[in-house]
Amino acid sequence: xxxxxxxxxxxxxxxxxxxxxxxxxxxxxxxxxxxxxxxxxxxxxxxxxxxxxxxxxxxxxxxxxxxxxxxxxxxxxxxxxxxxxxxxxxxxxxxxxxxxxxxxxxxxxxxxxxxxxxxxxxxxxxxxxxxxxxxxxxxxxxxxxxxxxxxxxxxxxxxxxxxxxxxxxxxxxxxxxxxxxxxxxxxxxxxxxxxxxxxxxxxxxxxxxxxxxxxxxxxxxxxxxxxxxxxxxxxxxxxxxxxxxxxxxxxxxxxxxxxxxxxxxxxxxxxxxxxxxxxxxxxxxxxxxxxxx
Amino acid sequence: xxxxxxxxxxxxxxxxxxxxxxxxxxxxxxxxxxxxxxxxxxxxxxxxxxxxxxxxxxxxxxxxxxxxxxxxxxxxxxxxxxxxxxxxxxxxxxxxxxxxxxxxxxxxxxxxxxxxxxxxxxxxxxxxxxxxxxxxxxxxxxxxxxxxxxxxxxxxxxxxxxxxxxxxxxxxxxxxxxxxxxxxxxxxxxxxxxxxxxxxxxxxxxxxxxxxxxxxxxxxxxxxxxxxxxxxxxxxxxxxxxxxxxxxxxxxxxxxxxxxxxxxxxxxxxxxxxxxxxxxxxxxxxxxxxxxxxxxxxxxxxxxxxxxxxxxxxxx
Numbered sequence: 076x077x078x079x080x081x082x083x084x085x086x087x088x089x090x091x092x093x094x095x096x097x098x099x100x101x102x103x104x105x106x107x108x109x110x111x112x113x114x115x116x117x118x119x120x121x122x123x124x125x126x127x128x129x130x131x132x133x134x135x136x137x138x139x140x141x142x143x144x145x146x147x148x149x150x151x152x153x154x155x156x157x158x159x160x161x162x163x164x165x166x167x168x169x170x171x172x173x174x175x176x177x178x179x180x181x182x183x184x185x186x187x188x189x190x191x192x193x194x195x196x197x198x199x200x201x202x203x204x205x206x207x208x209x210x211x212x213x214x215x216x217x218x219x220x221x222x223x224x225x226x227x228x229x230x231x232x233x234x235x236x237x238x239x240x241x242x243x244x245x246x247x248x249x250x251x252x253x254x255x256x257x258x259x260x261x262x263x264x265x266x267x268x269x270x271x272x273x274x275x276x277x278x279x280x281x282x283x284x285x286x287x288x289x290x291x292x293x294x295x296x297x298x299x300x301x302x303x304x305x306x307x308x309x310x311x312x313x314x315x316x317x318x319x320x321x322x323x324x325x326x327x328x329x330x331x332x333x334x335x336x337x338x339x340x341x342x343x344x345x346x347x348x349x350x351x352x353x354x355x356x357x358x359x360x361x362x363x364x365x366x367x368x
Numbered sequence: 369x370x371x372x373x374x375x376x377x378x379x380x381x382x383x384x385x386x387x388x389x390x391x392x393x394x395x396x397x398x399x400x401x402x403x404x405x406x407x408x409x410x411x412x413x414x415x416x417x418x419x420x421x422x423x424x425x426x427x428x429x430x431x432x433x434x435x436x437x438x439x440x441x442x443x444x445x446x447x448x449x450x451x452x453x454x455x456x457x458x459x460x461x462x463x464x465x466x467x468x469x470x471x472x473x474x475x476x477x478x479x480x481x482x483x484x485x486x487x488x489x490x491x492x493x494x495x496x497x498x499x500x501x502x503x504x505x506x507x508x509x510x511x512x513x514x515x516x517x518x519x520x521x522x523x524x525x526x527x528x529x530x531x532x533x534x535x536x537x538x539x540x541x542x543x544x545x546x547x548x549x550x551x552x553x554x555x556x557x558x559x560x561x562x563x564x565x566x567x568x569x570x571x572x573x574x575x576x577x578x579x580x581x582x583x584x585x586x587x588x589x590x591x592x593x594x595x596x597x598x599x600x601x602x603x604x605x606x607x608x609x610x611x612x613x614x615x616x617x618x619x620x621x622x623x624x625x626x627x628x629x630x631x632x633x634x635x636x637x638x639x640x641x642x643x644x645x646x647x648x649x650x651x652x653x654x655x656x657x658x659x660x661x662x663x664x665x666x667x668x669x670x671x672x673x674x675x676x677x678x679x680x681x682x683x684x
Contacts, residue, residue: 103503103506203382203383203386204386204390206383206386207383207386207387207390208390209618210383210387210618210660210663210664211387211390211391211618211656211659211660211663212618212619212621212622212625212659212663213618213622214622214623214625214626215621215622215625215640215655215656215659216394216656218625218640218641218644219391219394219395219644219652219656220394222644222647222652223395295510299510299512302512302514302515303512303513303514303626306512306514306626307626307629307641309644322514322515322518325518326518326521326630329518329521329522329526330522330526333522336515336518336519336522337519337522339515340511340512340515340518340519343512343515344507344510344511344512344515347509347510347511347512348506348507348510351506351509351510352506355506
């Protein structure tokens with residue numbers, strides 16, 4: 076009896092979310108994911124596999140070229156192992172990148188959703204502030220901030236966030252504005268739900284796609300910006316290594332020890348490229364309209 | 369049209385006001401403040417520091433200082449440099465040309481190269497070339513400008529010896545050729561990121577134009593491919609690029625700062641870093657304002673240009 080009424084089983088895809096499936100079949104995104112995971116693995120596991128500590132100074136082995144004496148990437152002017160310093164620097168640079176992602180995305184989302192939901196004067200004021208922040212070249216603003224604070228990884232992450240939240244705010248604002256008049260928001264109003272509930276429980280979850288895309292691109296941007304200001308000497312201060320400050324002294328040894336410049340720059344490029352590829356994949360995954368382009 | 373221009377102008381002024389307030393707040397609310405450099409000198413008592421603060425008017429409430437500064441700025445008095453006592457505006461002016469030369473050259477390179485790549489990518493959509501350029505532009509966007517500069521110096525100056533590694537000219541040689549030789553490497557390095565951005569946007573813009581009716585009509589009229597491309601497609605897909613050129617300005621200016629440092633180019637970026645090193649607040653503030661003004665003027669010019677080309681925009 077019961078057997079007759081059961082419908083033939085529809086083959087369920089292994090991964091239910093369509094966006095996730097699209098993302099996993101995006102070639103560039105997978106390459107990016109591989110790059111980022113590989114680099115993360117190297118930075119967090121690598122130091123335990125190397126024969127040298129990142130602070131061990133060996134003055135007899137100054138400027139050892141890559142591959143000599145167990146130094147796979149060579150040594151710096153003090154005879155410290157570049158590989159060990161690079162991996163430690165990676166931990167810090169990537170931590171800063173992720174911290175900025177969390178802070179900037181949160182601030183940007185809140186500003187965006189408040190501005191998009193209330194509209195009118197509140198939106199006008201908030202969006203002018205966004206425009207004003209966007210009028211400064213971010214490196215200028217960042218340096219002006221960094222020069223006058225006590226630079227530690229936490230403060231660096233905070234000030235990079237201060238120059239990185241605007242894009243998320245714009246994206247979320249536009250998204251919320253278009254969602255605001257849809258039926259489910261009207262229904263929430265009718266139920267008498269508070270503005271805060273509607274903004275954070277109804278509107279924001281529906282704008283999650285663009286937010287995730289922006290977040291992944293923010294990591295890339297933050298790693299780049301950290302490198303810029305640390306290279307110029309206003310970011311993370313030695314002896315704490317970061318990818319940017321490893322390059323800080325590299326220019327004067329460009330002729331004699333080019334690996335000091337080449338290796339950290341490659342690490343930055345790989346990390347940033349990885350996050351940009353992932354961002355591109357996420358954009359395609361969330362936005363089915365972009366498929367045709 | 370005039371109303372549109374005036375309203376855009378008013379918006380820019382308002383924005384500049386907010387920008388000046390943010391810039392002022394950022395510099396003055398930071399711990400330390402303009403007086404921190406005096407606190408470092410030995411034998412300086414708190415009393416003396418207070419005296420200096422009173423002399424310079426730094427003991428007044430911040431909002432009063434802001435309006436005082438704003439008032440002076442509006443009449444062209446941007447203060448005097450703490451370092452050498454010169455008027456800030458004069459200091460900035462003497463570094464402006466070098467930066468504009470670098471940015472102008474870089475932007476010309478990126479527009480030419482980026483648009484060409486973008487158009488070809490669009491015409492040969494999903495070809496190997498298109499795919500390669502997509503990947504290449506994303507990698508180019510990920511390369512730190514200063515590192516690319518270092519690598520360029522390593523290859524072209526140190527190993528091949530074709531180009532000088534820095535500075536704007538050789539002392540004692542003021543020929544145009546000499547300037548060009550010094551200009552080419554930093555300009556190309558600065559242009560790299562922008563080429564990537566331009567080629568992406570140009571590709572999208574060209575794709576939008578290709579699918580429009582007037583292009584189909586032009587083809588149906590029997591015009592040659594070349595004529596359709598140059599007369600109908602290229603011109604129309606360049607229009608949105610004018611806006612992009614304005615929007616890209618902060619990025620180019622920020623990139624110029626870093627590029628100037630690597631190539632010891634005597635522009636605003638170098639001045640900015642030097643002034644930071646000396647805690648030269650008036651110059652730092654002046655440069656923040658000058659860069660924001662450049663950006664706002666650029667955006668305003670771009671918007672007006674687009675409106676003049678496409679009058680429908682002014683009616684919205």
